[in-house]
Amino acid sequence: MFNKTPCAVAIGTALMVIFSAxxxxxxxxxxxxxxxxxxQLKENYEARIQSLExxxxxxxxxxxxxxxxxxxxxxxxxSGPPSGANSFNPAISLVLSGTYxxxxxxxxxxxxxxxxxxxxxxxxxxxxxxxxxxxxxxxxIDPDFYGGLNFxxxxxxxxxxxxxxxxxxxxKRGLTFKxxxxxxxxxxxxEQHAHVWDFVDNPLAYQAFLGTQLGEDxxxxxxxxxxxxxxxxxxxxxxxxxxxxxxxxxxxxxASTIFAHAGGDVGINQSWRAGLxxxxxxxxxxxxxxxDAAGDTVKNAFTGNSGLWIADFVWKYAPNGDPAFSNFKxxxxxxxxxxxxxxxxxxxxxxxISSYASAQSGWYVQGVYQFVxxxxxxxxxxxxxxxxxxxxxxxxxxxxxxxxxxxxxxxVDYSPSEFSRLRLQLAxxxxxxxAADNQVFLQYIMSLGAxxxxxx
Amino acid sequence: MKNSxxxxxxIMFLGLAxxxxxxxxxxxxxxxxxxxxQELGGDKVSIYTATTAMQDPHRIxxxxxxxxxARSADLLVCTGSELEIGWLPILLRQSGNDAIQPGKAGYxxxxxxxxxxxxxxxxxxxxxxxxxxxxxxxxxxxxxxLLVANALLPxxxxxxxxxxxxxxxxxxxxxxxxxxxxxxxxxxxxxxxxLPIIVQHKGFPYMENWLGLKEVAALEPKPGVxxxxxxxxxxxxxxxxxxVAVIIRAAxxxxxxxxWLAERAKIHALALPFTVGGSEKATDLFxxxxxxxxxxxxxxx
Ligand SMILES: [Zn+2]
Numbered sequence: 001m002f003n004k005t006p007c008a009v010a011i012g013t014a015l016m017v018i019f020s021a022x023x024x025x026x027x028x029x030x031x032x033x034x035x036x037x038x039x040q041l042k043e044n045y046e047a048r049i050q051s052l053e054x055x056x057x058x059x060x061x062x063x064x065x066x067x068x069x070x071x072x073x074x075x076x077x078x079s080g081p082p083s084g085a086n087s088f089n090p091a092i093s094l095v096l097s098g099t100y101x102x103x104x105x106x107x108x109x110x111x112x113x114x115x116x117x118x119x120x121x122x123x124x125x126x127x128x129x130x131x132x133x134x135x136x137x138x139x140x141i142d143p144d145f146y147g148g149l150n151f152x153x154x155x156x157x158x159x160x161x162x163x164x165x166x167x168x169x170x171x172k173r174g175l176t177f178k179x180x181x182x183x184x185x186x187x188x189x190x191e192q193h194a195h196v197w198d199f200v201d202n203p204l205a206y207q208a209f210l211g212t213q214l215g216e217d218x219x220x221x222x223x224x225x226x227x228x229x230x231x232x233x234x235x236x237x238x239x240x241x242x243x244x245x246x247x248x249x250x251x252x253x254x255a256s257t258i259f260a261h262a263g264g265d266v267g268i269n270q271s272w273r274a275g276l277x278x279x280x281x282x283x284x285x286x287x288x289x290x291x292d293a294a295g296d297t298v299k300n301a302f303t304g305n306s307g308l309w310i311a312d313f314v315w316k317y318a319p320n321g322d323p324a325f326s327n328f329k330x331x332x333x334x335x336x337x338x339x340x341x342x343x344x345x346x347x348x349x350x351x352x353i354s355s356y357a358s359a360q361s362g363w364y365v366q367g368v369y370q371f372v373x374x375x376x377x378x379x380x381x382x383x384x385x386x387x388x389x390x391x392x393x394x395x396x397x398x399x400x401x402x403x404x405x406x407x408x409x410x411x412v413d414y415s416p417s418e419f420s421r422l423r424l425q426l427a428x429x430x431x432x433x434x435a436a437d438n439q440v441f442l443q444y445i446m447s448l449g450a451x452x453x454x455x456x
Numbered sequence: 457m458k459n460s461x462x463x464x465x466x467i468m469f470l471g472l473a474x475x476x477x478x479x480x481x482x483x484x485x486x487x488x489x490x491x492x493x494q495e496l497g498g499d500k501v502s503i504y505t506a507t508t509a510m511q512d513p514h515r516i517x518x519x520x521x522x523x524x525x526a527r528s529a530d531l532l533v534c535t536g537s538e539l540e541i542g543w544l545p546i547l548l549r550q551s552g553n554d555a556i557q558p559g560k561a562g563y564x565x566x567x568x569x570x571x572x573x574x575x576x577x578x579x580x581x582x583x584x585x586x587x588x589x590x591x592x593x594x595x596x597x598x599x600x601x602l603l604v605a606n607a608l609l610p611x612x613x614x615x616x617x618x619x620x621x622x623x624x625x626x627x628x629x630x631x632x633x634x635x636x637x638x639x640x641x642x643x644x645x646x647x648x649x650x651l652p653i654i655v656q657h658k659g660f661p662y663m664e665n666w667l668g669l670k671e672v673a674a675l676e677p678k679p680g681v682x683x684x685x686x687x688x689x690x691x692x693x694x695x696x697x698x699x700v701a702v703i704i705r706a707a708x709x710x711x712x713x714x715x716w717l718a719e720r721a722k723i724h725a726l727a728l729p730f731t732v733g734g735s736e737k738a739t740d741l742f743x744x745x746x747x748x749x750x751x752x753x754x755x756x757x
Contacts, residue, residue: 170554230520263520320510
């Protein structure tokens with residue numbers, strides 16, 4: 001290895017010796033000239049040595065790098081970046097689901113006693129049927145946006161767009177905006193797709209107050225607080241097209257929500273999330289059919305204001321915080337709705353318009369326990385309160401039953417892998433007065449392709 | 457209702473006025489990277505480690521606490537190679553934090569800086585839980601730790617320029633200590649060369665490569681698939697014919713399958729720390745490999 005100083009000295013000395021004989025004989029001018037030449041030579045060499053030294057340093061650094069590399073594995077080939085026209089294609093996932101249902105009551109006349117029906121409710125068809133199957137396509141659009149589309153294929157051969165949204169990624173300071181069609185951020189279950197539900201169906205309260213799940217066309221903003229405890233605030237304005245709202249031909253927003261969620265860990269084994277949400281809609285001519293006091297099936301329409309509060313919590317336990325082997329999840333939600341406005345009784349034939357006011361509530365609590373890998377059992381109990389309903393002058397035409405719908409469900413599911421699940425669910429559904437429905441469901445849920453991460 | 461929306465917005469914008477904290481906030485997905493950042497960052501960094509050695513890093517849930525911590529991180533240090541695919545994307549999307557998004561200086565994937573092993577030639581879920589980028593458990597080879605440290609240093613100095621000299625000095629001191637520790641470990645581990653082993657999960661190819669261990673079989677019939685009794689019976693016959701000395705698993709793995717087999721085959725079942733915190737002695741990166749080698753050596757005594 002070179003060392004700069006001794007090297008320069010050696011070369012300098014050699015030069016001195018070579019020239020010294022001439023130096024003795026020369027005059028002072030000559031001497032000066034020689035001196036200059038030596039100086040120049042010295043500088044020349046100095047520069048060359050310096051450049052050599054730099055090269056050496058580079059080589060050393062390179063060798064060190066190669067050393068690190070060499071000390072590492074060499075058996076796997078280094079692959080280049082993926083190429084091909086489809087390498088930028090979004091993640092595509094397909095969820096296949098089917099059920100077999102055995103129901104002791106006819107699902108065709110399913111109605112939650114004392115509740116305004118919302119359309120998409122009930123236990124579904126008897127016998128074999130396709131459950132909701134979904135096709136999802138999601139990807140980052142560019143460094144600033146993420147977007148996706150989720151098609152749901154329904155048992156009756158219709159398809160619907162469940163989600164089609166764009167959202168910001170990595171805005172600063174905890175802000176996220178979302179626009180398009182999306183599941184509203186209210187409550188706990190509302191944002192979850194059917195294939196991650198712990199039971200075959202959504203709770204009665206979700207069916208009664210949200211028509212199973214609130215999808216919204218609109219704009220959402222969420223803000224995450226810069227705290228170690230999770231605190232998220234959100235607000236949405238939207239079209240209010242789906243129950244409890246109604247589609248309408250009007251500028252502006254038909255629905256707005258506001259929600260707050262907090263959460264965190266307790267020690268290493270437990271985690272939780274709790275929230276409070278409010279949904280405000282102003283349905284216009286929201287129609288539904290019902291059996292009136294005379295026993296006839298009639299069509300009514302509601303126009304007015306609807307406000308829904310949801311309080312939700314979920315608590316999870318996993319030994320060491322590792323849910324892989326066993327874990328337990330307890331969740332519950334309480335929903336309370338107030339509606340007031342006008343009701344048109346027999347809206348199609350001979351309408352009788354009256355005032356309408358109602359205050360109704362409901363809750364569910366469920367626990368799901370994974371006792372060994374792959375196997376889970378779950379228990380859900382739920383109850384609705386018909387509360388107070390006032391039809392004004394139509395109190396004479398419409399029934400106001402004093403009834404408390406209840407339902408209890410038990411399920412066991414087996415997941416051979418995280419991509420497949422088979423489920424058996426037994427339920428006693430007393431949502432219809434005087435007609436307890438004993439239900440047996442068998443269900444499969446399989447997911448193909450890209451398998452996105454699940455929300456908490 | 458309109459008022460409450462207004463109030464919500466004002467609270468949000470009040471939040472915007474908050475200033476940043478002094479130390480560099482680092483979110484480490486796994487304990488080994490938290491420990492490495494600690495070595496390089498000293499007291500200039502404040503580290504939150506998202507998982508523990510007792511948790512399966514493939515199967516973490518995107519808990520609220522993790523989202524909250526991702527929100528305030530300046531630098532995210534993770535393994536990558538899709539190890540965190542089941543939870544990290546949610547944290548990133550919900551964090552509202554531009555500093556740690558992929559492609560930014562604050563997003564660091566360790567697997568990008570080492571030579572990956574076991575890159576699958578066939579991507580099919582019938583093969584179990586496969587990682588297209590290669591086996592993500594790179595931390596079982598300490599030589600990888602140095603490579604990752606080398607790549608991490610420029611990130612730290614880039615994000616926290618004011619403390620660049622501090623990070624450089626600590627990196628150099630760490631690299632020196634690490635190189636001499638490496639020599640020591642390799643010397644100690646000489647008797648392990650060629651040792652036939654059985655693994656529970658295919659989590660050790662890098663360690664096998666480093667120490668010259670010979671993996672004979674895995675208790676999981678496919679990666680991420682729980683051991684089945686028929687597969688265990690098959691492995692048992694392999695143990696007898698191939699003179700396997702030891703069954704190894706990570707600290708977070710359930711021990712029943714390997715204990716069952718160890719008892720039948722009359723061989724050792726070892727829980728290796730796998731990462732920092734995985735055993736009493738694995739309190740830092742040095743302890744991790746020291747303890748790993750000691751445990752392996754104890755099995756052949
Ligand atoms: Zn793995």
